[in-house]
Amino acid sequence: MLWLYLHFPHLLLDHVRRSQQTQGALAVVDLAGQAILQVCPEADHLGIRPGMRLKTALGLAPDLVILHLDSQQEANLLEEQARWLYRYAAHITLSPPHGLWAEVSSLQRLYGGLPAVWQTVEQALAERQLTAWLALGHTPLAAQLLAQAGKGECTADKGHILTALGKLPLVAAGFDEKSCTRLHRLGLNTLAEVFNLPARELAQRLSPELLARIQKAQGTRPDPKSPWHPPHRFRQRADFIQEVEHAQGLLFALQRILTELEEDLCWRQQDTDTLHLLLQHRHEEATRLTLRTTGPEHRAESFLKLLRLKLDQHPLRAPVISLSLSVKRFLGREAPVGQDLLGDGQDLNEAWHTLASRLQARLGTEALQQLAPRADHRPEFAWTASAIKPASRHSETPEVSGLPARPLWLLSTPHPLAEPPARWFSGPERISAGWWDGQRVHRDYYIAQLSSGQLAWVFRDIRDGWYIHGWFG
Amino acid sequence: MSKSLNHLLQDARIWQGHKPQKHASPAEHTGYQVLDNQLGGLGWPKGALSECLLDSCGIGELHLVLPLMQKVARQGKTIFWLNPPHTPYAPALARAGVNTDQLVLVQTHDPADFLWTLENCLRSPVTGLVMAWPGKLATRDIRRLQLASEAGNNVCILFRERRQAEQHSPAALRLELIPGEHQDLKINILKRRGSWPGQRCTLALGHRAGIQASDPTGVIQGPWSQDGAT
Numbered sequence: 001m002l003w004l005y006l007h008f009p010h011l012l013l014d015h016v017r018r019s020q021q022t023q024g025a026l027a028v029v030d031l032a033g034q035a036i037l038q039v040c041p042e043a044d045h046l047g048i049r050p051g052m053r054l055k056t057a058l059g060l061a062p063d064l065v066i067l068h069l070d071s072q073q074e075a076n077l078l079e080e081q082a083r084w085l086y087r088y089a090a091h092i093t094l095s096p097p098h099g100l101w102a103e104v105s106s107l108q109r110l111y112g113g114l115p116a117v118w119q120t121v122e123q124a125l126a127e128r129q130l131t132a133w134l135a136l137g138h139t140p141l142a143a144q145l146l147a148q149a150g151k152g153e154c155t156a157d158k159g160h161i162l163t164a165l166g167k168l169p170l171v172a173a174g175f176d177e178k179s180c181t182r183l184h185r186l187g188l189n190t191l192a193e194v195f196n197l198p199a200r201e202l203a204q205r206l207s208p209e210l211l212a213r214i215q216k217a218q219g220t221r222p223d224p225k226s227p228w229h230p231p232h233r234f235r236q237r238a239d240f241i242q243e244v245e246h247a248q249g250l251l252f253a254l255q256r257i258l259t260e261l262e263e264d265l266c267w268r269q270q271d272t273d274t275l276h277l278l279l280q281h282r283h284e285e286a287t288r289l290t291l292r293t294t295g296p297e298h299r300a301e302s303f304l305k306l307l308r309l310k311l312d313q314h315p316l317r318a319p320v321i322s323l324s325l326s327v328k329r330f331l332g333r334e335a336p337v338g339q340d341l342l343g344d345g346q347d348l349n350e351a352w353h354t355l356a357s358r359l360q361a362r363l364g365t366e367a368l369q370q371l372a373p374r375a376d377h378r379p380e381f382a383w384t385a386s387a388i389k390p391a392s393r394h395s396e397t398p399e400v401s402g403l404p405a406r407p408l409w410l411l412s413t414p415h416p417l418a419e420p421p422a423r424w425f426s427g428p429e430r431i432s433a434g435w436w437d438g439q440r441v442h443r444d445y446y447i448a449q450l451s452s453g454q455l456a457w458v459f460r461d462i463r464d465g466w467y468i469h470g471w472f473g
Numbered sequence: 474m475s476k477s478l479n480h481l482l483q484d485a486r487i488w489q490g491h492k493p494q495k496h497a498s499p500a501e502h503t504g505y506q507v508l509d510n511q512l513g514g515l516g517w518p519k520g521a522l523s524e525c526l527l528d529s530c531g532i533g534e535l536h537l538v539l540p541l542m543q544k545v546a547r548q549g550k551t552i553f554w555l556n557p558p559h560t561p562y563a564p565a566l567a568r569a570g571v572n573t574d575q576l577v578l579v580q581t582h583d584p585a586d587f588l589w590t591l592e593n594c595l596r597s598p599v600t601g602l603v604m605a606w607p608g609k610l611a612t613r614d615i616r617r618l619q620l621a622s623e624a625g626n627n628v629c630i631l632f633r634e635r636r637q638a639e640q641h642s643p644a645a646l647r648l649e650l651i652p653g654e655h656q657d658l659k660i661n662i663l664k665r666r667g668s669w670p671g672q673r674c675t676l677a678l679g680h681r682a683g684i685q686a687s688d689p690t691g692v693i694q695g696p697w698s699q700d701g702a703t
Binding site: 354363374382384411 | 528529530531533534539560561564566568574578579580581589593594597599651652653683
């Protein structure tokens with residue numbers, strides 16, 4: 001087995017930096033807000049180093065932007081990284097808070113050798129503007145230690161790896177502090193010197209845990225890693241250093257997330273039709289926006305267009321400090337139908353989805369309706385309006401020979417007849433129904449022309465009232 | 474014809490008003506031969522606005538468009554109804570042979586949304602026909618719609634009030650609809666692009682309510698007949 005370890009030295013910084021349009025000095029401080037933990041290159045240039053006290057750092061760079069460490073957020077971020085790495089490697093294990101293992105011996109044939117695997121991962125990291133230190137090891141722990149020390153090399157040779165591992169100082173081995181001090185007092189400085197000690201003596205004089213760690217690094221003791229499986233949802237978050245006051249400012253971050261979503265959906269060979277956008281404000285309750293498209297969609301471009309419309313319709317209530325986009329509903333891809341061989345003809349189905357999604361994003365889902373006749377004797381119940389549904393399009397014209405003569409306009413509520421009609425044409429047609437659901441209708445319908453020249457569908461109800469119920473338009 | 478006249482007729486600078494332009498903009502037949510003849514044998518212009526000006530509904534205005542609706546629905550294109558004054562009655566449309574799956578009813582609440590929706594519908598390739606009932610429209614707005622309809626090559630019919638006949642409009646076709654004596658519809662062509670306006674015709678639309686021309690009266694008179702209606 002061969003393991004690749006990715007160590008993200010400053011994941012939180014990378015994450016925040018790539019959502020910003022402007023670059024400034026950034027630093028992550030610990031929970032107490034006292035010491036600097038991670039610094040970006042700009043801050044490093046100003047002389048700020050990890051471990052420095054916050055006051056000193058602010059003295060060096062008064063404009064320094066400070067991020068507070070959030071372990072929950074770090075865990076989420078790490079999972080995001082595992083998610084894209086899953087496209088390249090099947091067996092992934094998380095190593096919170098800063099690392100990931102990927103089993104690569106099974107990938108060598110697929111990618112054509114270890115250097116190709118290495119290169120693929122490095123390229124993917126560069127695309128995502130992430131910094132990670134890579135290392136290969138014949139055991140998970142060896143890979144981890146080498147990566148954390150930044151001494152990783154692209155080699156599968158066990159002897160070579162062990163030599164590199166042996167050169168590591170004891171501090172980098174991750175032993176507990178007490179054992180480390182004791183080993184130092186014994187005059188041991190590198191891991192190789194510890195490896196040379198007899199195992200029995202080590203366990204007796206130091207601790208069994210230390211021996212276990214050494215054996216796991218060497219590969220003489222099993223160190224099973226259970227594989228991680230990606231959850232069946234998509235969730236990405238962007239944090240802003242400076243609060244975003246206009247929707248325009250959100251689009252930059254949204255574009256990157258949507259591109260990742262598109263890539264993710266392409267890999268899954270799936271589409272989605274529902275996006276959830278959560279906007280966090282500093283002092284107010286978060287804004288939740290739901291974007292629905294009429295049909296399955298995966299392109300970032302069309303999502304972005306719809307989101308732009310949605311954001312135009314819902315102005316920001318308060319400045320936004322972070323946004324997160326999640327997708328829970330995934331749909332299988334379907335091959336496009338009805339296209340000619342060369343794909344010259346415009347895909348009407350797609351155009352229809354685009355139009356309907358646009359209209360619904362601006363006007364609301366309820367604003368678009370489709371009409372259909374329904375089997376009922378009562379005129380006001382003989383039709384239905386439903387939200388538009390793409391599936392029923394291009395269906396055959398239903399058999400309609402049995403339908404009675406009806407006006408093209410129906411009034412939503414019958415309108416009292418103000419004056420006697422000028423001419424009567426046909427009638428009565430008696431409609432008496434609805435005794436079964438309490439909405440009884442008992443009417444005689446006539447067709448009549450009013451003095452204004454309009455042809456009306458009038459009825460007389462059981463209480464002798466006369467009403468107009470429709471117009472023959 | 475004299476030689477000099479022939480010579481004159483060949484001069485491109487002379488416009489022969491009585492001849493319909495052969496390479497006129499594309500159009501959809503209205504389905505009524507009488508009206509088509511008055512419209513230069515063409516019909517509803519495509520890629521341009523048409524206006525129907527009428528006082529009240531129920532005079533046969535939908536039946537005027539019905540042949541086009543049937544044709545568009547058969548082609549699998551969508552018919553948009555934008556802010557209609559009443560509910561288009563699905564059973565009657567289905568009976569007339571219009572596939573109701575192709576009908577989309579859109580309701581908007583403010584004028585900006587209305588214009589935006591209409592523009593989007595006009596520009597989409599899925600649209601076959603847009604029927605819209607705008608409230609008030611400024612000439613500037615109609616101009617904007619005219620540009621959108623040119624982009625989309627669809628038929629767009631605006632139903633407006635008759636008193637707006639006085640108002641100038643950039644629409645390509647303007648028809649004034651007046652109810653006639655015998656359930657027919659009188660049509661005055663107020664404006665037609667590329668030709669003279671002022672033609673008139675009358676369409677017999679009694680069949681829209683199933684009325685025969687020679688039908689004396691199919692009504693069964695009861696004791697309630699006339700007094701009840703007051």
